[in-house]
Amino acid sequence: MKKIQYILSGALLLTSLSGCDKGFEEINRNPVQSTIIDPTYLFSNAQFSTTLAAQTIMYEESIVQQIITPFGGVNNGGNYNQDNRTNTMVNWNFFFSGTGNGNSGPVKLLADVMNQTKADANRSNLYNMSRIWRAYVFQVLVDTYGDVPYSQAGQAYLQSTYLPKYDSQQDIYNDLLNELDQATAALDPAKRVETGDLFYKGNIAQWKRLGYSLMLRVAMRLSKVDAAKAQSFVQKAVAGGVMQSNDDNVKIQYTSIFTSPTSGLWNGTEKANFYLAQPFVSYLKQTNDPRLKVIATKYAEPSKDPSGTTEDNTPANQIGFPLGYDNGSIINAPGYPGNVGSGGWKYSQLNRRTVAKVDAPQHYITYAQTQLLLAEAAQRGWTTGSAADFYKAGVTAHMNQMKEYDASATIAAADITAYLTANPFDASKALEQINTQYWVASFLNGPEAFANFRRSGFPVLTPNPYPGKTIAGAFIRRLTYPLSEKSVNADNYNAAVTRQGADDLDTRVFWDKQ
Helix, strand or coil: CCCCCCCCHHHHHHHHCCCCCCCCCCCCCCCCHHHHCCHHHHHHHHHHHCCCCCHHHHCHHHHCCCEECCCCHHHCCCCCCCCCHHHHCHHHHHHHHCCECCECCHHHHHHHHHHHHCCCHHHHHHHHHHHHHHHHHHHHHHHHHCCEECCCCCCHHHHCCCCCCEECHHHHHHHHHHHHHHHHHHCCCCCCCCCCCCCCCCCHHHHHHHHHHHHHHHHHHCCCCCHHHHHHHHHHHHHHCCCCCHHHCEEECCCCCCCCCCHHHHHCCCCCCCEEEHHHHHHHHHCCCCHHHHHEEEECCCCCCHHHCCEECCHHHCCCECCCCCCCHHHHCCCCCCCCCCCCCCCCEECCCCCCCCCCCEEEECHHHHHHHHHHHHHCCCCCCCHHHHHHHHHHHHHHHHHHCCHHHCCCHHHHHHHHHHCCCCHHHHHHHHHHHHHHHCCCCHHHHHHHHHHHCCCCCCCCCCCCCCCCCCCCCCCCCCHHHHHHCHHHHHHHHHHHCCCCCCCCCCCCCC
16 A cells, blocks of 8 residues: 655644643643543654654764764764763653653653543554554663663653653563554454554554564564564564555655754754764675665765755765764874865765755654564574565665655666675575664664664674773663653662663663673
C-alpha cells in the first residue's frame, strides 16, 4: 500500500492544547485537560513529538563516526569524547518533558491516550497502537541511558506520581516484548480506523507489521545476553509478519513550513560547522557505494545556501573530516587540506538538496533495517530463509529509500545491481557485513546506529583519539542523565546508579556485552 504522508499542522496545533510536563517533579497546571481532548489528537502529537533531536548529531552520530564537528562549546560531545550534559539530556527531555513551547513529550501523551482508551472497546486499536509506539519510545530511552522511569512514567496527572522510580532496564525490556506481543496481536481491522494516525492513517495491517518489526529489533538487542529469548521472539515476530516494503517505513515527513528538527544544523547558522566523518565517507568510497553521491557534497562556500554557492558531489572528490582533531589541530594533520575556516572545497558535508533538506523525513523503523536484522537472525539459525537474500533485500531497500528525500536522490536499479555484484554477501564475514550495512541504513537515526554498533561491535571502527577525552574506555557506551534528576529525584536516581553503575559515559547498558 502506498505510504500515506501527512500534514503536520494538526499535530502542531496541540502545542497550545496539551499541558507541559517539565519532568516528573512538576505538577501540571490543569490535571483534567488531557481528558477533554480527543485521544486521536494526543496520539498524533505523541508521534510528532518522538523526534530525533539535533543533539543526536553531537553524540550518537559522532560516536558511530558518521557526522562530526571540529568545534567545541555548545557542540561539544562525541567529537571530543566528553560529557556535555546540555546535549546528553536531550533525548530524555524530549521524550519525557517535550520539545518546549507547551508541547508535551510522547511518554506523557501516550499515557494519557492509554488512560482514555483502555476501557473503550471502540478505541481498542488506538489503545494498542499507543502501546506499540510506547515500546519504541522506551527502547530508545533504555538504550540511551539504562535504567529509566517506566512503570510510573507519565503519571503526574493520573496518579499524582511526580517523582517516579527508575525501573531495571532488564525488566523494561522484558515488558516491552510482552507489550508488543499482546498489543500487536490485539489489533483488529474490524474495529474503528484511527485516521489521525500520522504513520499509516490507521491501516491495521501496516501497524501489525510495525509491531512485529519492532519486536524483532527489541529481540535482537538480546543476542549477547539472552540468546534463547532473542530467538523465541524473533520467531514470533517472523510468524506474525514484519515489514514487506519501503511503503511500511515508519517516518515523519516534514514540510517547508514544519521543518525537520535537524535542518537548522544543515541549513541554518551552524551549516558550516558539521561535516561527514572520515570513516563513513571512506567506507562508501572504498565500496563504490552509489549512496555517497546522494549523501555527500563539498561546497565552495559552506556557510551559504546551495543556491548561493557551487557544489561538487563527485564521489571521488569526497573527503571526510578525520576524528581526533579540532579546527586548530587539523592544520597539521598529514594528508588533509587544513581547517574548515580557510575556504571551501575541503571536507564533505550532507547534501542540502537531498538528505539535509529542510523538509527531509526522519526514519524510525525501516524495511531495510528489518531485512538486515532478519539476515543476522538467519545467519544465527534463528529463522528460516537465506541470510544472503535478506542481506541483498536490505541493501536494496535502503538504496531505494534514498528517493524519499528527493526525486534527484533516486538510485538506478542498475547501480544497485552493480554494487551488490561488486560487494557480494560473504558468509565467512556475515555478521560484520550485515551490521556494517545496518550502520549505513541507520544513517541519520543516531540512537539506532549507536545501539546496534554497541550490540554487534560492527562496523569495526578505530577509537576516536582526541587527546582531551574524559572517558576511560575506547568508546562512549551510554549517555548521562540530566543533572536535574540528581537533585530533584535524588532517591530514585541514586537507586538506579547503585543498581546499574556510575552515571558516566563508560557504563554499559545491560545488553552491551563484550
